[in-house]
Amino acid sequence: EMSLSGDNIPTDVYTNLIDTVHESLPLLHRYMELRKKLLKVDELHMYDLFAPLVEEFKWDIDYVEAKKLVLEALKPLGEDYLKVLENSFETRWIDVYENEGKRSGAFSWGAYGTHPYVMLNHKDNLNSMFTLAHEMGHAMHSYLSDEAQDYRNSQYTIFLAEVASTLNEALLMDYLLKKTDDPKAKMYLLTYYADQFRTTVFRQTMFAEFEKITHERMEAGESLTPQDFSKIYYDLNKLYHGDNMTVDKEIELEWERIPHFYTSFYVYKYATGFSAATSFSKQILDERQPAVDRYLGFLKSGGSDFSINILKKAGVDMSTPEPIKQGMEVFKNLIEQMEDLTK
Structure with missing residues (x-):
C-alpha cells in the first residue's frame, strides 16, 4: 500500500496483474x-532461453533505412504525430553513433521549454532500429506533454513512462511482420517479440509475485532466511516455466542479483506498461482514428491526473484484466505463427 500510494495505484492493480498472468501461464x-x-534438445534448461532459434541470421539496416521504416510503421498514429517525428530526425534531436568517450546505451532526456534530446549508439541492425523507435516514443511523449501542459503538470510518472516507447515498438513489429515474406526473417521477428513478452510480462510479474510473497510472510511474523528466499524463488520459476523446462537448482540463487528488489514493488510497472502499450497498439490497429485520438490524448496528458486515470480516459483500464488479456491474445498469435512456420 505504501509503495503504490505515491501514484495512487490501487493494490488491486498489482494483484490483478499476477492473477491474470497466472491464467495465461499455459501460453x-x-x-x-x-x-x-x-x-x-532433450531437456530445455534456463540457459537455453538465451539460445537463438534462427541460426546465422543477420539483418543489416542502416540509420537512413531505420528512420524510413520507423516513419512507415508509425503512420497509424496520424499526420500530426509523423510531422513532429520527421522534424525531430531533420533538426538534430538525436546523437546517433558511437564516439570516443561516449557512454553506452540509449536514452531520451530534456528540460521543459525545449524539445527532448535522444542519445543512441546506432549499430545498423534490427535491434538498433527498435531502439530508435523506442527512444522516439519517449521523446514524443515528453514533447507532446510539454506542449500541452504547464510546467507543474508536464512530467509523467514511471508507471506511464514505458507505454509510449513500447507502443512504438509494437507498431514497428506489426509493420515488419506484415511486410516480411522470408520465413527465416519472420521467425526471427516472432522470436524477438515473443521473448519480449516472456521477459517483460511473465518474468517481471514473477518478480512482482516474489516480492508479494516475501513481504506477506514478513508481515505475518514469519522468518525469512536465505534458504526461504531461494525456495520461494525456485518454486515460482517451476510454476511459471512449466513441465517443459528443466529448472536447474542454481536458479534459486538468482533473486540475490536482482537490483530492483531493493526498490520495493517497482518491477510490476514493466509488466503493466508493456500490457498497456500492447492494448493501445491493438486498439489503434483495430479501430484506427477513434483509438488514435484517445492515445494522442494520453501522450498530451503528462502528469495532469493520476496515472491510472490518464490511462483509463484513453481506453486502457489497468484495474481490470482486459489490457493484460489483450496482450496475451497478441502473444498467443505469435506462438501460433511460429508453430505454423515449423510445420
Whole structure:
C-alpha cells in the first residue's frame, strides 16, 4: 500500500496483474515446448532461453533505412504525430553513433521549454532500429506533454513512462511482420517479440509475485532466511516455466542479483506498461482514428491526473484484466505463427 500510494495505484492493480498472468501461464508453457522442439534438445534448461532459434541470421539496416521504416510503421498514429517525428530526425534531436568517450546505451532526456534530446549508439541492425523507435516514443511523449501542459503538470510518472516507447515498438513489429515474406526473417521477428513478452510480462510479474510473497510472510511474523528466499524463488520459476523446462537448482540463487528488489514493488510497472502499450497498439490497429485520438490524448496528458486515470480516459483500464488479456491474445498469435512456420 505504501509503495503504490505515491501514484495512487490501487493494490488491486498489482494483484490483478499476477492473477491474470497466472491464467495465461499455459501460453508460456506452450512457448517453452516450442523452444524445446526448435532447439532439438532433450531437456530445455534456463540457459537455453538465451539460445537463438534462427541460426546465422543477420539483418543489416542502416540509420537512413531505420528512420524510413520507423516513419512507415508509425503512420497509424496520424499526420500530426509523423510531422513532429520527421522534424525531430531533420533538426538534430538525436546523437546517433558511437564516439570516443561516449557512454553506452540509449536514452531520451530534456528540460521543459525545449524539445527532448535522444542519445543512441546506432549499430545498423534490427535491434538498433527498435531502439530508435523506442527512444522516439519517449521523446514524443515528453514533447507532446510539454506542449500541452504547464510546467507543474508536464512530467509523467514511471508507471506511464514505458507505454509510449513500447507502443512504438509494437507498431514497428506489426509493420515488419506484415511486410516480411522470408520465413527465416519472420521467425526471427516472432522470436524477438515473443521473448519480449516472456521477459517483460511473465518474468517481471514473477518478480512482482516474489516480492508479494516475501513481504506477506514478513508481515505475518514469519522468518525469512536465505534458504526461504531461494525456495520461494525456485518454486515460482517451476510454476511459471512449466513441465517443459528443466529448472536447474542454481536458479534459486538468482533473486540475490536482482537490483530492483531493493526498490520495493517497482518491477510490476514493466509488466503493466508493456500490457498497456500492447492494448493501445491493438486498439489503434483495430479501430484506427477513434483509438488514435484517445492515445494522442494520453501522450498530451503528462502528469495532469493520476496515472491510472490518464490511462483509463484513453481506453486502457489497468484495474481490470482486459489490457493484460489483450496482450496475451497478441502473444498467443505469435506462438501460433511460429508453430505454423515449423510445420
